Amino acid sequence: MNDELERDLTAAGGGLLPFAESLRRAPAAHAAPGFAENVMAKVRRRKRLTWLRPVAFAAAASAAAAVALTAVVDTSAGKPSEEVLMAHQRADGSFTASSASPHVQAFAVSALARKGKPAFHALQLAVNALIRSQGADGGWGSAGLSARNVAALSAANAAGLSLARPAYLRGLRYLRTHGIAEMSAADFSREAKDALARIGTSPDVGLMHSAALASRL
Amino acid sequence: MNDLPDATLMAMAADGDDSAFAEIVSRYQDVLLNFFMRKGVSYADGQDLAQKTLLRLWRYRKRYEPTAKFTTFMFLVAGQVAIDFVRAENRRRGLQEELQRTAEENTFTGRMSSPGETTVACRPPAPDGEAEERVRQTVASLPPAMRDVVELGVFQDLPYADVAEILGIPSGTVKSRMFNALRKLKELMDER
Numbered sequence: 109m110n111d112e113l114e115r116d117l118t119a120a121g122g123g124l125l126p127f128a129e130s131l132r133r134a135p136a137a138h139a140a141p142g143f144a145e146n147v148m149a150k151v152r153r154r155k156r157l158t159w160l161r162p163v164a165f166a167a168a169a170s171a172a173a174a175v176a177l178t179a180v181v182d183t184s185a186g187k188p189s190e191e192v193l194m195a196h197q198r199a200d201g202s203f204t205a206s207s208a209s210p211h212v213q214a215f216a217v218s219a220l221a222r223k224g225k226p227a228f229h230a231l232q233l234a235v236n237a238l239i240r241s242q243g244a245d246g247g248w249g250s251a252g253l254s255a256r257n258v259a260a261l262s263a264a265n266a267a268g269l270s271l272a273r274p275a276y277l278r279g280l281r282y283l284r285t286h287g288i289a290e291m292s293a294a295d296f297s298r299e300a301k302d303a304l305a306r307i308g309t310s311p312d313v314g315l316m317h318s319a320a321l322a323s324r325l
Numbered sequence: 326m327n328d329l330p331d332a333t334l335m336a337m338a339a340d341g342d343d344s345a346f347a348e349i350v351s352r353y354q355d356v357l358l359n360f361f362m363r364k365g366v367s368y369a370d371g372q373d374l375a376q377k378t379l380l381r382l383w384r385y386r387k388r389y390e391p392t393a394k395f396t397t398f399m400f401l402v403a404g405q406v407a408i409d410f411v412r413a414e415n416r417r418r419g420l421q422e423e424l425q426r427t428a429e430e431n432t433f434t435g436r437m438s439s440p441g442e443t444t445v446a447c448r449p450p451a452p453d454g455e456a457e458e459r460v461r462q463t464v465a466s467l468p469p470a471m472r473d474v475v476e477l478g479v480f481q482d483l484p485y486a487d488v489a490e491i492l493g494i495p496s497g498t499v500k501s502r503m504f505n506a507l508r509k510l511k512e513l514m515d516e517r
Contacts, residue, residue, distance in 0.1 A: 109479075109482060110482055110483075110484050112484055112485060113478060113479070113484075113485075113503070116500065116503075116504075117507070120504050122508065122511075123511070124504070124507050124508070124511070127507065127510075127511050127514075128479050128507060131460060131464075131475075131479055131480065131510075132479060132480060132482070134456060134457055134460040135456060135457040136355060136359045136457065137355070137358055137359055137362055137368060137371070137457065137461075138355050138358070139354040139355055139358050139372060139375065140372060143354055143372060143375075143376070144347065144350045144351050144354055146376070147350050147354075147376050147379050147380065148343065148346070148347050148350060150376075150380055151343055151346060151380065151383050152343060154380075154383065154384075155341070155343065265416075265420075266413065266416055276420075277420070277423065277424055280420075280424060281424070
Protein backbone atom coordinates (compact mmCIF):
# COMPACT_ATOMS: atom_id res chain seq x y z
CA MET A 109 0.00 0.00 0.00
CA ASN A 110 1.33 3.49 -0.78
CA ASP A 111 2.84 5.40 2.15
CA GLU A 112 0.38 8.25 1.94
CA LEU A 113 -2.69 6.07 2.39
CA GLU A 114 -1.02 3.83 4.95
CA ARG A 115 -0.11 6.86 7.08
CA ASP A 116 -3.63 8.31 6.88
CA LEU A 117 -5.36 5.02 7.62
CA THR A 118 -3.09 4.41 10.60
CA ALA A 119 -3.94 7.87 11.90
CA ALA A 120 -7.68 7.32 11.33
CA GLY A 121 -7.62 4.16 13.49
CA GLY A 122 -10.74 2.00 13.78
CA GLY A 123 -8.98 -0.92 12.15
CA LEU A 124 -9.16 0.73 8.72
CA LEU A 125 -5.57 -0.12 7.77
CA PRO A 126 -5.80 -3.90 8.34
CA PHE A 127 -9.23 -3.83 6.70
CA ALA A 128 -7.89 -2.08 3.57
CA GLU A 129 -5.00 -4.56 3.48
CA SER A 130 -7.41 -7.48 3.71
CA LEU A 131 -9.36 -6.06 0.76
CA ARG A 132 -6.24 -5.93 -1.33
CA ARG A 133 -5.37 -9.52 -0.43
CA ALA A 134 -8.82 -10.80 -1.43
CA PRO A 135 -8.58 -13.27 -4.32
CA ALA A 136 -9.26 -11.85 -7.76
CA ALA A 137 -10.92 -13.14 -10.93
CA HIS A 138 -8.81 -14.18 -13.90
CA ALA A 139 -9.55 -13.61 -17.55
CA ALA A 140 -10.59 -16.73 -19.45
CA PRO A 141 -7.90 -18.67 -21.36
CA GLY A 142 -7.47 -17.19 -24.80
CA PHE A 143 -8.65 -13.71 -23.74
CA ALA A 144 -5.32 -12.00 -24.53
CA GLU A 145 -4.99 -13.87 -27.84
CA ASN A 146 -8.48 -12.75 -28.80
CA VAL A 147 -7.69 -9.11 -28.01
CA MET A 148 -4.45 -9.28 -29.98
CA ALA A 149 -6.21 -10.89 -32.96
CA LYS A 150 -8.51 -7.86 -33.02
CA VAL A 151 -5.57 -5.47 -32.65
CA ARG A 152 -3.79 -7.10 -35.60
CA ARG A 153 -6.98 -7.03 -37.64
CA ARG A 154 -7.26 -3.28 -36.98
CA LYS A 155 -3.66 -2.78 -38.02
CA ARG A 156 -4.38 -4.49 -41.31
CA LEU A 157 -7.49 -2.38 -41.83
CA THR A 158 -5.54 0.85 -41.55
CA TRP A 159 -3.39 -0.37 -44.43
CA LEU A 160 -6.46 -1.01 -46.52
CA ARG A 161 -5.94 1.74 -49.05
CA PRO A 162 -8.69 2.50 -51.48
CA VAL A 163 -6.06 2.60 -54.20
CA ALA A 164 -5.50 -1.14 -53.66
CA PHE A 165 -9.12 -1.70 -54.52
CA ALA A 166 -8.67 0.40 -57.58
CA ALA A 167 -6.13 -2.01 -58.99
CA ALA A 168 -8.74 -4.34 -60.37
CA ALA A 169 -11.10 -1.58 -61.41
CA SER A 170 -11.46 0.17 -64.72
CA ALA A 171 -9.13 3.05 -65.57
CA ALA A 172 -11.88 5.61 -64.99
CA ALA A 173 -12.76 4.16 -61.60
CA ALA A 174 -9.07 4.08 -60.68
CA VAL A 175 -8.77 7.82 -61.34
CA ALA A 176 -11.79 8.46 -59.11
CA LEU A 177 -10.40 6.30 -56.34
CA THR A 178 -6.99 7.93 -56.45
CA ALA A 179 -8.77 11.19 -55.76
CA VAL A 180 -10.37 9.52 -52.76
CA VAL A 181 -6.95 8.53 -51.41
CA ASP A 182 -5.93 12.18 -51.35
CA THR A 183 -8.78 13.11 -49.04
CA SER A 184 -8.99 10.01 -46.87
CA ALA A 185 -5.32 9.55 -45.92
CA GLY A 186 -5.66 6.07 -47.30
CA LYS A 187 -7.92 4.85 -44.52
CA PRO A 188 -11.54 3.80 -44.62
CA SER A 189 -13.32 6.87 -43.29
CA GLU A 190 -16.82 8.13 -42.68
CA GLU A 191 -16.01 11.28 -44.67
CA VAL A 192 -15.26 9.26 -47.78
CA LEU A 193 -18.34 7.14 -47.13
CA MET A 194 -20.49 10.28 -46.91
CA ALA A 195 -18.99 11.61 -50.11
CA HIS A 196 -20.25 8.48 -51.84
CA GLN A 197 -23.76 8.58 -50.44
CA ARG A 198 -26.38 8.78 -53.16
CA ALA A 199 -29.16 11.35 -53.13
CA ASP A 200 -31.67 8.76 -51.92
CA GLY A 201 -29.51 8.01 -48.87
CA SER A 202 -28.14 4.70 -50.17
CA PHE A 203 -24.48 3.88 -50.66
CA THR A 204 -24.15 1.48 -53.51
CA ALA A 205 -25.90 0.43 -56.65
CA SER A 206 -24.45 -3.02 -56.23
CA SER A 207 -26.91 -5.80 -55.56
CA ALA A 208 -24.02 -8.04 -54.53
CA SER A 209 -24.22 -6.88 -50.94
CA PRO A 210 -27.74 -6.05 -49.74
CA HIS A 211 -26.24 -5.57 -46.26
CA VAL A 212 -24.19 -2.51 -47.10
CA GLN A 213 -26.86 -0.08 -45.91
CA ALA A 214 -26.81 -1.60 -42.42
CA PHE A 215 -23.00 -1.33 -42.29
CA ALA A 216 -23.12 2.29 -43.44
CA VAL A 217 -25.80 3.23 -40.88
CA SER A 218 -23.79 1.63 -38.11
CA ALA A 219 -20.58 3.42 -39.23
CA LEU A 220 -22.30 6.82 -39.44
CA ALA A 221 -24.04 6.33 -36.08
CA ARG A 222 -20.64 5.97 -34.45
CA LYS A 223 -19.30 9.11 -36.14
CA GLY A 224 -21.79 11.29 -34.21
CA LYS A 225 -22.74 14.87 -35.01
CA PRO A 226 -20.63 15.44 -38.16
CA ALA A 227 -22.43 12.55 -39.85
CA PHE A 228 -25.90 13.18 -38.47
CA HIS A 229 -27.49 14.39 -41.71
CA ALA A 230 -25.97 11.52 -43.69
CA LEU A 231 -27.21 9.14 -40.98
CA GLN A 232 -30.73 10.56 -41.28
CA LEU A 233 -30.74 9.99 -45.05
CA ALA A 234 -29.26 6.52 -44.68
CA VAL A 235 -31.82 5.49 -42.06
CA ASN A 236 -34.64 6.82 -44.22
CA ALA A 237 -33.40 4.62 -47.07
CA LEU A 238 -33.33 1.63 -44.72
CA ILE A 239 -36.85 2.37 -43.48
CA ARG A 240 -38.16 2.69 -47.06
CA SER A 241 -37.05 -0.87 -47.71
CA GLN A 242 -38.61 -2.20 -44.48
CA GLY A 243 -41.62 -4.43 -45.03
CA ALA A 244 -45.06 -3.81 -43.52
CA ASP A 245 -44.33 -6.68 -41.13
CA GLY A 246 -41.23 -4.84 -39.84
CA GLY A 247 -38.73 -7.17 -41.54
CA TRP A 248 -36.62 -7.22 -44.71
CA GLY A 249 -37.44 -10.63 -46.13
CA SER A 250 -34.53 -12.73 -44.92
CA ALA A 251 -33.57 -13.49 -41.33
CA GLY A 252 -29.93 -12.38 -41.74
CA LEU A 253 -30.76 -9.12 -43.49
CA SER A 254 -33.46 -8.31 -40.93
CA ALA A 255 -31.14 -9.01 -37.98
CA ARG A 256 -28.41 -6.75 -39.45
CA ASN A 257 -30.81 -3.95 -40.29
CA VAL A 258 -32.37 -4.06 -36.81
CA ALA A 259 -28.87 -3.90 -35.27
CA ALA A 260 -28.09 -0.88 -37.47
CA LEU A 261 -31.34 0.88 -36.48
CA SER A 262 -30.54 0.16 -32.86
CA ALA A 263 -27.16 1.92 -33.33
CA ALA A 264 -28.86 4.90 -35.03
CA ASN A 265 -31.40 5.13 -32.22
CA ALA A 266 -28.64 4.94 -29.62
CA ALA A 267 -26.87 7.76 -31.48
CA GLY A 268 -29.92 9.94 -30.81
CA LEU A 269 -31.74 9.67 -34.15
CA SER A 270 -35.33 9.50 -32.95
CA LEU A 271 -36.77 8.64 -36.36
CA ALA A 272 -34.96 5.28 -36.14
CA ARG A 273 -36.78 4.30 -32.94
CA PRO A 274 -40.23 3.24 -34.27
CA ALA A 275 -38.60 1.36 -37.16
CA TYR A 276 -36.24 -0.33 -34.71
CA LEU A 277 -39.11 -1.40 -32.48
CA ARG A 278 -41.06 -2.71 -35.50
CA GLY A 279 -37.96 -4.61 -36.60
CA LEU A 280 -37.39 -6.01 -33.14
CA ARG A 281 -40.98 -7.21 -33.04
CA TYR A 282 -40.45 -8.88 -36.43
CA LEU A 283 -37.36 -10.70 -35.11
CA ARG A 284 -39.24 -11.90 -32.06
CA THR A 285 -42.32 -13.10 -33.90
CA HIS A 286 -40.07 -15.02 -36.32
CA GLY A 287 -37.82 -16.45 -33.61
CA ILE A 288 -34.73 -14.61 -34.94
CA ALA A 289 -32.06 -13.69 -32.39
CA GLU A 290 -30.96 -10.07 -32.03
CA MET A 291 -27.47 -9.52 -33.41
CA SER A 292 -24.79 -8.51 -30.92
CA ALA A 293 -22.21 -5.83 -31.74
CA ALA A 294 -19.56 -8.56 -32.00
CA ASP A 295 -21.65 -10.59 -34.47
CA PHE A 296 -22.40 -7.46 -36.50
CA SER A 297 -18.72 -6.65 -36.71
CA ARG A 298 -17.93 -10.24 -37.72
CA GLU A 299 -20.56 -10.08 -40.48
CA ALA A 300 -19.00 -6.87 -41.76
CA LYS A 301 -15.56 -8.51 -41.77
CA ASP A 302 -16.91 -11.45 -43.73
CA ALA A 303 -18.58 -9.08 -46.18
CA LEU A 304 -15.31 -7.17 -46.55
CA ALA A 305 -13.48 -10.40 -47.34
CA ARG A 306 -16.13 -11.28 -49.94
CA ILE A 307 -16.05 -7.81 -51.50
CA GLY A 308 -12.30 -8.19 -52.08
CA THR A 309 -11.18 -5.84 -54.78
CA SER A 310 -14.48 -4.16 -55.52
CA PRO A 311 -14.08 -0.62 -56.84
CA ASP A 312 -17.32 0.31 -55.08
CA VAL A 313 -16.08 2.80 -52.48
CA GLY A 314 -19.37 3.02 -50.57
CA LEU A 315 -19.46 -0.75 -50.28
CA MET A 316 -15.85 -1.10 -49.18
CA HIS A 317 -15.80 1.79 -46.72
CA SER A 318 -19.07 0.88 -45.04
CA ALA A 319 -18.03 -2.74 -44.50
CA ALA A 320 -14.52 -1.73 -43.36
CA LEU A 321 -15.88 0.82 -40.86
CA ALA A 322 -18.61 -1.47 -39.55
CA SER A 323 -16.13 -4.28 -39.00
CA ARG A 324 -14.50 -2.25 -36.21
CA LEU A 325 -16.12 -2.99 -32.88
CA MET B 326 9.87 -7.34 -22.99
CA ASN B 327 8.63 -8.59 -19.59
CA ASP B 328 10.67 -6.11 -17.57
CA LEU B 329 10.10 -3.01 -19.69
CA PRO B 330 8.09 -0.21 -18.07
CA ASP B 331 4.53 0.42 -19.30
CA ALA B 332 5.45 3.77 -20.85
CA THR B 333 8.18 2.16 -22.98
CA LEU B 334 5.82 -0.59 -24.11
CA MET B 335 3.22 2.01 -25.10
CA ALA B 336 5.83 4.00 -27.03
CA MET B 337 6.76 0.81 -28.88
CA ALA B 338 3.07 0.09 -29.50
CA ALA B 339 2.62 3.61 -30.89
CA ASP B 340 5.37 2.74 -33.39
CA GLY B 341 3.27 -0.24 -34.47
CA ASP B 342 4.94 -2.95 -32.36
CA ASP B 343 2.00 -5.13 -31.45
CA SER B 344 4.10 -7.56 -29.39
CA ALA B 345 4.75 -4.67 -26.98
CA PHE B 346 1.03 -4.10 -26.75
CA ALA B 347 0.54 -7.85 -26.15
CA GLU B 348 2.64 -7.42 -23.00
CA ILE B 349 0.37 -4.57 -21.86
CA VAL B 350 -2.66 -6.84 -22.47
CA SER B 351 -1.10 -9.63 -20.46
CA ARG B 352 -0.16 -7.26 -17.59
CA TYR B 353 -3.54 -5.60 -17.27
CA GLN B 354 -6.20 -8.06 -18.44
CA ASP B 355 -6.97 -9.29 -14.89
CA VAL B 356 -6.62 -5.80 -13.38
CA LEU B 357 -9.26 -4.48 -15.78
CA LEU B 358 -11.52 -7.52 -15.41
CA ASN B 359 -11.58 -7.06 -11.62
CA PHE B 360 -11.96 -3.28 -11.96
CA PHE B 361 -15.20 -3.81 -13.89
CA MET B 362 -16.46 -6.73 -11.80
CA ARG B 363 -16.15 -4.66 -8.63
CA LYS B 364 -18.54 -2.23 -10.31
CA GLY B 365 -21.10 -5.02 -10.18
CA VAL B 366 -21.01 -6.43 -13.72
CA SER B 367 -20.93 -10.16 -14.52
CA TYR B 368 -17.78 -12.08 -15.41
CA ALA B 369 -18.78 -12.13 -19.09
CA ASP B 370 -19.55 -8.40 -19.20
CA GLY B 371 -16.33 -7.74 -17.24
CA GLN B 372 -14.38 -9.53 -19.97
CA ASP B 373 -16.20 -7.62 -22.73
CA LEU B 374 -15.46 -4.31 -21.02
CA ALA B 375 -11.83 -5.23 -20.35
CA GLN B 376 -11.50 -6.07 -24.03
CA LYS B 377 -13.14 -2.80 -25.09
CA THR B 378 -10.77 -0.86 -22.83
CA LEU B 379 -7.71 -2.62 -24.24
CA LEU B 380 -8.85 -2.06 -27.83
CA ARG B 381 -9.50 1.61 -27.03
CA LEU B 382 -6.00 1.85 -25.51
CA TRP B 383 -4.63 0.45 -28.76
CA ARG B 384 -6.63 3.03 -30.72
CA TYR B 385 -5.40 5.83 -28.45
CA ARG B 386 -1.81 4.56 -28.24
CA LYS B 387 -0.43 7.61 -30.03
CA ARG B 388 -2.29 9.99 -27.72
CA TYR B 389 -0.60 8.60 -24.64
CA GLU B 390 2.14 10.90 -23.37
CA PRO B 391 4.87 8.95 -21.54
CA THR B 392 5.11 11.82 -19.02
CA ALA B 393 1.81 10.62 -17.53
CA LYS B 394 1.59 7.38 -15.59
CA PHE B 395 0.20 4.66 -17.85
CA THR B 396 -2.23 3.33 -15.24
CA THR B 397 -3.75 6.82 -14.84
CA PHE B 398 -4.34 6.90 -18.59
CA MET B 399 -5.68 3.34 -18.58
CA PHE B 400 -8.17 3.95 -15.77
CA LEU B 401 -9.37 7.14 -17.43
CA VAL B 402 -10.12 5.09 -20.55
CA ALA B 403 -11.68 2.28 -18.47
CA GLY B 404 -13.89 4.85 -16.73
CA GLN B 405 -15.15 6.08 -20.11
CA VAL B 406 -15.86 2.48 -21.18
CA ALA B 407 -17.82 1.94 -17.94
CA ILE B 408 -19.88 5.10 -18.54
CA ASP B 409 -20.66 4.01 -22.12
CA PHE B 410 -21.74 0.61 -20.80
CA VAL B 411 -24.10 2.11 -18.20
CA ARG B 412 -25.64 4.43 -20.82
CA ALA B 413 -26.14 1.56 -23.28
CA GLU B 414 -27.70 -0.57 -20.53
CA ASN B 415 -30.08 2.25 -19.59
CA ARG B 416 -31.10 2.74 -23.21
CA ARG B 417 -31.58 -0.99 -23.66
CA ARG B 418 -33.70 -1.17 -20.51
CA GLY B 419 -35.81 1.80 -21.68
CA LEU B 420 -36.38 0.18 -25.04
CA GLN B 421 -37.27 -3.15 -23.48
CA GLU B 422 -39.87 -1.44 -21.30
CA GLU B 423 -41.29 0.45 -24.26
CA LEU B 424 -41.42 -2.71 -26.35
CA GLN B 425 -43.13 -4.52 -23.53
CA ARG B 426 -45.73 -1.77 -23.25
CA THR B 427 -46.44 -1.79 -26.98
CA ALA B 428 -46.58 -5.59 -26.95
CA GLU B 429 -49.19 -5.54 -24.22
CA GLU B 430 -51.30 -3.16 -26.28
CA ASN B 431 -50.89 -5.28 -29.39
CA THR B 432 -53.24 -8.00 -30.50
CA PHE B 433 -50.53 -10.47 -31.49
CA THR B 434 -48.85 -10.53 -28.12
CA GLY B 435 -49.00 -14.30 -27.97
CA ARG B 436 -45.58 -14.68 -29.52
CA MET B 437 -43.90 -11.81 -27.71
CA SER B 438 -41.69 -12.33 -24.70
CA SER B 439 -43.26 -12.58 -21.27
CA PRO B 440 -42.87 -9.71 -18.73
CA GLY B 441 -39.44 -9.60 -17.21
CA GLU B 442 -37.87 -11.61 -20.00
CA THR B 443 -34.93 -9.90 -21.63
CA THR B 444 -32.85 -10.59 -24.69
CA VAL B 445 -29.62 -10.68 -22.70
CA ALA B 446 -27.89 -13.99 -23.24
CA CYS B 447 -27.37 -16.27 -20.25
CA ARG B 448 -24.09 -15.48 -18.56
CA PRO B 449 -21.90 -18.22 -17.13
CA PRO B 450 -21.28 -17.88 -13.41
CA ALA B 451 -18.03 -16.28 -12.34
CA PRO B 452 -15.43 -19.03 -11.98
CA ASP B 453 -14.20 -17.96 -8.59
CA GLY B 454 -14.66 -18.40 -4.89
CA GLU B 455 -17.07 -17.22 -2.26
CA ALA B 456 -14.67 -14.81 -0.52
CA GLU B 457 -13.89 -13.04 -3.76
CA GLU B 458 -17.58 -12.78 -4.61
CA ARG B 459 -18.36 -11.35 -1.17
CA VAL B 460 -15.74 -8.60 -1.47
CA ARG B 461 -16.79 -7.82 -5.02
CA GLN B 462 -20.49 -7.58 -4.22
CA THR B 463 -19.93 -5.46 -1.14
CA VAL B 464 -17.69 -3.03 -3.03
CA ALA B 465 -20.24 -2.91 -5.86
CA SER B 466 -22.99 -2.02 -3.35
CA LEU B 467 -21.20 1.18 -2.29
CA PRO B 468 -22.41 4.48 -3.79
CA PRO B 469 -20.39 5.02 -7.03
CA ALA B 470 -18.48 8.06 -5.70
CA MET B 471 -17.25 6.04 -2.71
CA ARG B 472 -16.63 2.90 -4.72
CA ASP B 473 -14.40 4.70 -7.21
CA VAL B 474 -11.97 6.04 -4.59
CA VAL B 475 -11.67 2.61 -2.93
CA GLU B 476 -11.20 0.94 -6.31
CA LEU B 477 -8.43 3.27 -7.40
CA GLY B 478 -6.83 4.08 -4.05
CA VAL B 479 -6.95 0.67 -2.36
CA PHE B 480 -7.31 -2.02 -5.04
CA GLN B 481 -5.17 -0.23 -7.64
CA ASP B 482 -2.89 1.39 -5.05
CA LEU B 483 -2.81 4.74 -6.82
CA PRO B 484 -1.72 7.86 -4.90
CA TYR B 485 -4.36 10.47 -4.04
CA ALA B 486 -3.11 12.78 -6.81
CA ASP B 487 -3.68 10.12 -9.50
CA VAL B 488 -7.09 9.17 -8.11
CA ALA B 489 -8.01 12.87 -8.10
CA GLU B 490 -6.89 13.25 -11.72
CA ILE B 491 -8.83 10.21 -12.90
CA LEU B 492 -12.02 11.14 -11.07
CA GLY B 493 -11.69 14.88 -11.71
CA ILE B 494 -12.03 15.81 -8.03
CA PRO B 495 -9.63 17.59 -5.59
CA SER B 496 -7.09 15.47 -3.68
CA GLY B 497 -8.64 16.56 -0.35
CA THR B 498 -11.99 15.16 -1.48
CA VAL B 499 -10.34 11.85 -2.40
CA LYS B 500 -8.89 11.65 1.08
CA SER B 501 -12.10 12.41 2.99
CA ARG B 502 -14.17 10.22 0.67
CA MET B 503 -11.70 7.38 1.18
CA PHE B 504 -12.21 7.31 4.96
CA ASN B 505 -16.00 7.47 4.66
CA ALA B 506 -15.97 4.78 1.98
CA LEU B 507 -13.73 2.42 3.96
CA ARG B 508 -15.79 2.88 7.14
CA LYS B 509 -18.99 2.20 5.20
CA LEU B 510 -17.45 -0.79 3.45
CA LYS B 511 -16.20 -2.22 6.74
CA GLU B 512 -19.69 -1.92 8.23
CA LEU B 513 -21.22 -3.65 5.21
CA MET B 514 -18.63 -6.44 5.30
CA ASP B 515 -19.21 -6.97 9.03
CA GLU B 516 -22.96 -7.26 8.38
CA ARG B 517 -22.53 -9.96 5.73
